Amino acid sequence: MSEAVIEKLDLTTADPWSVPLDKINVSDPALFETDTHWGYFERLRKEDPVHYCEESLFGPYWSITKFNDIMQVDKAHHIFSSEDGITLPDRPLDFRTPNFISMDPPKHDVQRKAVTNAVAPLNLAKLEPIIRERAGKILDNLPIGEEFNWVDLVSVELTTQMLATLFDFPFEERRKLTYWSDMATSGELAGGPTPEPVRRAALLECLEVFTGLWNERVNNDPSEDIDLISMMAHNPDTQNMEPMEYLGNLILLIVGGNDTTRNSLSGGVYFLNEFPDEYDKLRANPGLIPKMVPEIIRFQTPLAYMRRTAMEDTVVGGKTIKEGDKVAMWYVSGNRDEEVIDRPNEFIIDRANPRHHLSFGFGIHRCMGNRLAEMQLRIVWEEILSRFETVEVVGEPVRVLSSFVKGYSELPVIVHAKQ
Amino acid sequence: MPTVKFIEHNGTEHVIEGEVGDSLMSLATGNLVPGIDADCGGECSCATCHCIVDDAWMEKAGKPSETEESMLDLNPDRESNSRLSCQIPLTEELDGIVVQLPEFQY
Ligand code: HEM
Ligand code: FES
Numbered sequence: 001m002s003e004a005v006i007e008k009l010d011l012t013t014a015d016p017w018s019v020p021l022d023k024i025n026v027s028d029p030a031l032f033e034t035d036t037h038w039g040y041f042e043r044l045r046k047e048d049p050v051h052y053c054e055e056s057l058f059g060p061y062w063s064i065t066k067f068n069d070i071m072q073v074d075k076a077h078h079i080f081s082s083e084d085g086i087t088l089p090d091r092p093l094d095f096r097t098p099n100f101i102s103m104d105p106p107k108h109d110v111q112r113k114a115v116t117n118a119v120a121p122l123n124l125a126k127l128e129p130i131i132r133e134r135a136g137k138i139l140d141n142l143p144i145g146e147e148f149n150w151v152d153l154v155s156v157e158l159t160t161q162m163l164a165t166l167f168d169f170p171f172e173e174r175r176k177l178t179y180w181s182d183m184a185t186s187g188e189l190a191g192g193p194t195p196e197p198v199r200r201a202a203l204l205e206c207l208e209v210f211t212g213l214w215n216e217r218v219n220n221d222p223s224e225d226i227d228l229i230s231m232m233a234h235n236p237d238t239q240n241m242e243p244m245e246y247l248g249n250l251i252l253l254i255v256g257g258n259d260t261t262r263n264s265l266s267g268g269v270y271f272l273n274e275f276p277d278e279y280d281k282l283r284a285n286p287g288l289i290p291k292m293v294p295e296i297i298r299f300q301t302p303l304a305y306m307r308r309t310a311m312e313d314t315v316v317g318g319k320t321i322k323e324g325d326k327v328a329m330w331y332v333s334g335n336r337d338e339e340v341i342d343r344p345n346e347f348i349i350d351r352a353n354p355r356h357h358l359s360f361g362f363g364i365h366r367c368m369g370n371r372l373a374e375m376q377l378r379i380v381w382e383e384i385l386s387r388f389e390t391v392e393v394v395g396e397p398v399r400v401l402s403s404f405v406k407g408y409s410e411l412p413v414i415v416h417a418k419q
Numbered sequence: 420m421p422t423v424k425f426i427e428h429n430g431t432e433h434v435i436e437g438e439v440g441d442s443l444m445s446l447a448t449g450n451l452v453p454g455i456d457a458d459c460g461g462e463c464s465c466a467t468c469h470c471i472v473d474d475a476w477m478e479k480a481g482k483p484s485e486t487e488e489s490m491l492d493l494n495p496d497r498e499s500n501s502r503l504s505c506q507i508p509l510t511e512e513l514d515g516i517v518v519q520l521p522e523f524q525y
Contacts, residue, residue, distance in 0.1 A: 075464045075486065109492055116495050121523030355458040362464035364489055371525065 016040045021048055025056045026063055026403070027088055027328065029191040032304065033401040041065055041333035050317035057191050058088035061307075061326040062319075065333040067340040067358065069317045073308060073329050075363045077104060080308035080327060082365065087404050088307050088328060089190045095200055099248030101256075101365060111249070112368060114237040118166065118228045119372045126226070127165060131376060134161045135383045142415055147394055150411040154380075155265040159258050162376055166257065168227035169213070180206040181258040184251045185405050192402055206254075207247040214246070228253060260302035261373050263407030265380060266397070267300035268292075270411060271347040273393040278349045286385045292349035293377045298357035299347050304332040304406045306361055331358040332406060389416045421514035425452045425470075428522040437509045443518060444468040444505035454520030461505040466490040467524040468504040469497075473517035480507050480516065494525055 009023055012030050016039030024040055031037040044051050044065045051063040064070050073080050082102050085091050100111035117123065138157055142148070156178055164174040183202035186192035213229050222234040232238040232249065241249070272279040282288055305328040310321045321327060335358050336344040342351075360367035367373070384391065391413050398410035423446055425433045437446045447455040447468075456467035463486050472480050477500050483491060487506045491497055504518065 071459070071462055071464065075462065077489075105489065109489075112493060113495060116493070116525075120495060121525070353460070355456065356460050360458075362459050362462065364493060366465055 011040070012036045016043050021051070022054065024051065025053045026051075026330065026333075027053070027056050027058060027061065029057075029401045029403045032403050032406060033399050035399055037332070037403075038336075041330065041336065045333060045337060050319040050321075052319070056088075058090070059326070061088055061328055062316075062321055063333075064316060064327060064329045065337075066317065067334040067337040070329045070331065070334040070358055071362055073316060073327060074306070074358075074361055074365070076314075077364050079311055079314050081311050082108070082308060084309040084326075086306050086308075086365075087190060088305075088326060089187075092189065092196070096244060097203070097248035097251055098245050099252040101252050102248075105364065108364065110237050114235040115228060115231060115249070115253075116368060118231055119369055121371060123226070124372055124375055128375065128379065130165055131162060132379050132383065134158070134165075135380050139383055139387055144415055144417050147412055147414050150269055150391070150413045151262070151266050151397075151408050152410075155262040155408075155411075158265060158376070158380060159262040162261070163254060163257055166228055166253070167210075167213070168229070176206075176209070177254055178258065180251070181254045184255050185259060185402065190402070190404065203247060203251065206250060207243060210246070210250050211243070256367070257369050257372070259405045259407055261376055263302045263405070264296055264300050264373065264377055266408045266411045267302075268296040268377065268381065269391050269413060270393055270397060270408075271296065271299055272391075275347045278347055279390070282349055283385070283389075286382065288349050289378055289381045289385070290374075291351065291354050292381065293374050294354040294357065295347065295349055295351055296377065297359045297373070298335050298341075298354070300406065301332040301335050301357075301359050302406055303359070304403055305330045306365070329358075329361075331361070334358045387418065389418050391415050421509050421511055421516075423509065423513070424515070424517045425454070426517065426519045427452075427454050428520055439509055439511060441509045442505045443470065443507045443509065443516075444503075446509070447504060447520075452520075454524070455504060456524045457505060459505075463487055463490060463503060463506055466494055466503060469494060469521055469524055470502055470504040471498055471519040471521065472500045472502050472507075473519070474500060476513065476516045476518075479512050496521060496523075496525075 011028055012034045026037060026040050049066045054060050064073055081104050083104050086102050100108045135158055160174045160178045163177050164171055180202055183194055183199050186194040187199045188195055214233050217230045218233040308327045310323055310325045310327060312323050314321050338344050360370040394414050395412040397408045400407045400409055420436045422434050422436050423443055425447055433452045435446050435450045442461060444455055444457050444461055448457050458467045459465035483502060487503050491501055
């Protein structure tokens with residue numbers, strides 16, 4: 001190790017309350033891997049809710065940490081642009097994969113509307129029986145009374161099958177979807193472990209496979225479309241997309257629907273074990289599942305933040321943010337803001353207003369898949385409760401090295417069958 | 420006090436009395452009228468309080484703001500008289516207003 005590294009302040013072991021404010025950098029991925037970000041956010045909410053960090057892996061940026069300030073920024077799409085990206089790292093100029101999450105109106109609106117129907121409530125109702133059947137099969141095949149990794153056997157498998165269903169992707173090759181999703185989010189430029197050339201190669205392979213599917217389907221009868229690829233191929237607003245734009249939208253749908261739901265599935269198991277009284281409540285009344293699901297999503301906050309770029313000088317929480325500055329809306333912090341959420345650090349499955357959380361964002365970019373995600377989680381929990389007495393967590397989870405995707409790579413469990 | 424008639428997608432009617440200044444959204448959620456989700460709590464930033472205002476009342480209900488317009492526009496089920504119910508405050512003039520609730524909120 002070089003001396004520079006030794007001298008560097010290690011936030012994961014420092015005391016969040018005594019580090020100088022201007023040295024706090026909540027975007028450090030290690031804080032999330034070690035689950036040590038909580039104290040820093042608590043301090044910022046109290047002492048400096050709109051916080052400027054001068055030096056980070058991603059350059060200088062602002063942190064918005066309180067619920068209502070986040071709402072203000074998320075709503076103000078005319079001031080805070082998404083065009084320069086929705087994560088803190090600057091995107092390489094020579095490999096851009098544009099998609100509507102990183103577009104402003106009017107283009108954003110046009111493209112979003114072109115694919116929204118795939119997740120319209122009526123379509124979701126059609127998907128429900130397929131998802132239930134597939135979820136049931138996965139759960140029926142789990143080893144009983146033996147330790148295994150819940151993330152791998154359940155969370156990843158289920159969300160991958162879901163995605164394969166949405167795209168009507170060749171079912172046996174579905175793990176490719178997981179692989180591309182992982183590659184898309186784990187790049188070294190974002191502080192993750194995957195070298196940039198490996199990431200690009202994986203994404204180009206993704207484009208190639210999906211271009212094949214597009215070509216197979218483009219001449220089918222549009223009235224029969226139920227999968228996302230056919231919908232894009234037949235909608236006048238998306239049918240002439242450039243390849244990199246097609247790739248961008250694919251990645252958006254793959255990542256959007258993958259990591260987030262996956263980590264909520266793992267998180268739910270973990271939280272019920274941390275709050276056993278809530279697990280008892282749930283067993284006594286499975287009718288609470290629809291209320292529990294949004295609480296899981298709040299408590300997990302699968303995407304820790306979204307980034308914006310200020311298009312003009314503007315004031316948030318008394319601080320002047322300058323044109324061109326990067327701004328991170330820390331949903332993970334706002335979701336624990338005691339001024340808005342009662343007993344925010346407790347996992348409570350029967351809250352009065354459980355959907356009042358930031359995990360899906362708000363405003364025109366509000367998660368397009370929010371009802372789909374909730375539906376998947378609801379179905380899985382219904383199927384879990386009908387089969388198992390307990391999914392018991394038997395060791396600490398391994399967390400992902402990322403300040404954007406907040407999740408787990410391992411969660412050791414033992415499932416106990418119902419008596 | 421002015422009243423509002425909410426008509427669920429299945430035809431069930433709810434006539435609710437409210438105070439001037441209450442939003443139609445808060446009247447619905449506060450009186451357990453099903454069909455309004457209101458995830459953002461009235462901030463005009465989730466569009467899950469979508470309702471369809473009876474033609475006769477459209478003018479009195481006023482015009483949607485730019486923000487409301489941008490949220491409404493993203494709803495594929497939008498109709499010409501769609502509004503976000505959190506953006507319609509009750510007035511004496513609106514006494515008797517009739518709104519339909521959609522089958523689903525997004
Ligand atoms: C628990 C699961 C999920 C979480 C926590 C989540 C979170 C988010 C967040 C935070 C945003 C950006 C909001 C903003 O900038 O204000 C977003 C956007 C989006 N999500 Fe999700 N998401 C989830 C599941 C899904 C699923 C299953 C899909 C699949 C269709 C999906 C598709 C999208 C899309 C397409 C956007 C872009 C919307 C836009 O820019 O207009 N998400 N999501
Ligand atoms: S309650 Fe969210 S837009 Fe009306």
